[in-house]
Amino acid sequence: MGLLTKDFERAPCTVEISHKFESLHAHVRFNNGAVIYPGDEVKVHGEEIMAPFGEIVIEDREATIIRASKLEQLWTRLTGDFEVMELCEFSFSEEVTL
Numbered sequence: 001m002g003l004l005t006k007d008f009e010r011a012p013c014t015v016e017i018s019h020k021f022e023s024l025h026a027h028v029r030f031n032n033g034a035v036i037y038p039g040d041e042v043k044v045h046g047e048e049i050m051a052p053f054g055e056i057v058i059e060d061r062e063a064t065i066i067r068a069s070k071l072e073q074l075w076t077r078l079t080g081d082f083e084v085m086e087l088c089e090f091s092f093s094e095e096v097t098l
Contacts, residue, residue, distance in 0.1 A: 003069060003070045003071055004069050004070075004071060005069055006066055006067055006068065006069055006072075007066075007067040008064060008065070008066055008067070009034065009064070009065040009067065010062060010063070010064055010065075011030045011031070011032050011034045011062070011063050011064075011065055012030070012031040012032060012060065012061075012062055012063075013028050013029060013030050013031060013044065013060070013061055013062065013063045014028070014029045014031060014058060014059070014060055014061075015027070015028055015044060015049060015058070015059050015060075015061050016028075016029070016056065016057070016058045017049050017050075017051040017056065017057045017058075018051065018056045019051040019052065019053050019054070019055060019056075020053075020054055020055070020056065021054075028042065028044060028063065030063070031060075034065060036065065037067070037068065037073065038068070038073055038076040038077050038080060039068030039069075039072040039073045039075070039076035040065060040066065040067055040068050041065070041066040041068075042063055042064070042065055042066075043063060043064045043066070044061050044062075044063045045061060045062050045063065045064070046059075046061045046062075
């Protein structure tokens, strides 16, 4: 992997989709032990997975990992904290209402 070039890696994975009242999530676990680093992209191949309400669906798929270039990794590490702060909402007031 160079300063500006990207690498591609294929990996078997397990996709878990939960559509329950207690938990609404989607997780991808790589079966070959692959690790995702800042700036990397993952594309899971196959049809869309729809979990009916109240169920968890687990399927084995194949994914393509697009490794970020060294420059992209550096940029992601430098700007990542600012992007997380966009998700935060702060409010300061003297009165509390419920």
